[in-house]
Amino acid sequence: MTLPADAYAHRRADGEVVGWIAADGDGYRAIDLLGRAVGESPMEWLDAEEVLEERGIGYLADRYVFTRADGSGVPVRIAETSTRQIVVVEDEFGAASAVGFAVGRHVLPFPAPATLRPQG
Numbered sequence: 001m002t003l004p005a006d007a008y009a010h011r012r013a014d015g016e017v018v019g020w021i022a023a024d025g026d027g028y029r030a031i032d033l034l035g036r037a038v039g040e041s042p043m044e045w046l047d048a049e050e051v052l053e054e055r056g057i058g059y060l061a062d063r064y065v066f067t068r069a070d071g072s073g074v075p076v077r078i079a080e081t082s083t084r085q086i087v088v089v090e091d092e093f094g095a096a097s098a099v100g101f102a103v104g105r106h107v108l109p110f111p112a113p114a115t116l117r118p119q120g
Contacts (some may be wrong), residue, residue: 002110007031010030010048010049019032023062028042033057034078039051064076065117067113074120086108087102087105089104
């Protein structure tokens with residue numbers, strides 16, 4: 001799945017894209033940078049903007065759990081997001097931030113699959 005053709009990029013005051021707004025029946029749907037709906041849908045346009053601005057981009061720095069094909073879960077951090085793919089890196093014991101440490105890298109489809117979920 002990709003973004004709906006009518007999705008409009010919503011930017012915060014500094015120009016950073018924080019998500020998209022797309023038509024949803026008689027209203028609109030807010031979509032975050034992982035391609036997931038945020039808030040109640042449908043909603044008014046201004047409410048969709050507000051939901052995206054409140055969400056911001058800080059959640060991208062959070063730790064997540066990625067469930068591998070074998071069913072095992074591994075803690076990861078998001079390294080990259082785009083409307084084509086989401087790249088996560090394994091983060092056992094903070095290894096993702098250690099310079100020179102080889103970490104497992106997983107390329108996921110956009111929107112983020114259910115196998116990627118917030119830790120905790």
